[in-house]
Amino acid sequence: MSNLDDSIDAAAAAVRAGEAVVYPTETVYGLGADATDADAVERVFELKGRDRTKPLSVGVPDVAAAREYARPTPFETRFMERFLPGPVTVVVERGPDLPDALTAGRARVGVRVPDYETTLEFYRRAGRPVTATSANRSGAPSIRTPAELDPALRKRVGAVLDAGETPGGTESTVVDPGRNVIHRRGAMADEVAAWLTEEAGAPPTVE
Numbered sequence: 620m621s622n623l624d625d626s627i628d629a630a631a632a633a634v635r636a637g638e639a640v641v642y643p644t645e646t647v648y649g650l651g652a653d654a655t656d657a658d659a660v661e662r663v664f665e666l667k668g669r670d671r672t673k674p675l676s677v678g679v680p681d682v683a684a685a686r687e688y689a690r691p692t693p694f695e696t697r698f699m700e701r702f703l704p705g706p707v708t709v710v711v712e713r714g715p716d717l718p719d720a721l722t723a724g725r726a727r728v729g730v731r732v733p734d735y736e737t738t739l740e741f742y743r744r745a746g747r748p749v750t751a752t753s754a755n756r757s758g759a760p761s762i763r764t765p766a767e768l769d770p771a772l773r774k775r776v777g778a779v780l781d782a783g784e785t786p787g788g789t790e791s792t793v794v795d796p797g798r799n800v801i802h803r804r805g806a807m808a809d810e811v812a813a814w815l816t817e818e819a820g821a822p823p824t825v826e
Contacts, residue, residue, distance in 0.1 A: 623782060627737070630780040631744035638777025639663055641754045641768060643785045644678075645706065645735035647761040648768070650776075651678065651749040655688070657718035663750050664720070666772055668757045674722045676708050676729035678751035680742040685730045688714045688748045691797075694818070698796040701814060703732040704739065706788065706806035708751075710795040721750070729793060737782045763787055794823070801825045 630640045630651075637659045639652040650667060652659035654677040664671055679685045682699045690712040691699060699709050713721075713728035722728050731751045733739065742749055753761040754768060762768055763785045773779065792811050793803040799819045801811065803826075815823045 623737070626778070626780045626782075627741050627744055630741055630778040631746070633777030634659075634745040634747070634749060636777065639666055639775070640778045640780060641765065641773070641776055642738060642741055642749075642780040643735065643782040644731075644733045644738050644751075645786050646733075646788050646790060647763055647785055648754040648765065649678070649738075649750075650752050650754040650772075651741075651745075653745075654721055654748040654750050655716045655718070657720045660718060660720045660750060663752065666775055667752065667755070669752070670757070671720075672723050674725060674728070676731050676751040677717070677721070677748040678731045678733065678738065678742055679748050680739045681732060684742070684748070685709075685711075685732065688716055689728055689730055690714055695797050697818070698794075698814070699730070699732075702807065702811065703730075704734040705732070706734065706791040707731075707811060708791045708793040708803075710793065710802065711797065717748070727795070731791065735786070737780070741780060799823045 633640045639662050652663050695711050708729040710727050710729050765781045789806040792805040792808045794801050801823050
């Protein structure tokens with residue numbers, strides 16, 4: 620196996636063991652842990668110094684996996700099938716396997732399927748949803764190479780999946796298609812708004 624294959628295996632094993640890992644996406648490096656494990660989720664909040672009232676998104680390898688851990692309606696599923704994989708975070712009803720710690724007690728959760736094969740293969744091998752948040756201390760810049768990782772954070776994660784520099788680009792658009800709301804405009808925001816306007820029968824509210 621290649622070094623990258625070995626790194627993917629090591630990161631996936633660390634997630635299954637309840638540890639946090641650093642992994643690449645199509646934009647920046649992320650901080651991941653088993654999103655079904657409340658203790659692992661708490662570790663991500665602690666490592667980032669993130670406010671517990673701010674929910675985390677989850678990353679999965681495809682829409683089928685998203686439907687295992689979330690409860691999208693048929694309309695929301697059609698939206699996901701149109702825009703995922705891609706730089707869009709889709710907010711839908713969470714499933715029972717996701718803990719309150721992940722969603723800050725809310726009934727809905729953001730779902731990501733990154734358009735980046737290394738990330739998707741990592742998710743597949745982990746075999747469970749993985750937290751999707753940037754691998755930096757809250758308030759610090761996001762990182763595109765492992766060399767930029769905070770040394771203190773590096774020491775406390777179970778693995779760093781090093782795939783070199785990430786492609787970078789615009790942050791994901793965050794959208795709740797069932798409520799016809801765009802929470803954050805980012806990549807593909809115009810396409811998302813056009814689809815919702817046509818399919819929902821009204822332009823989305825942009826917060």
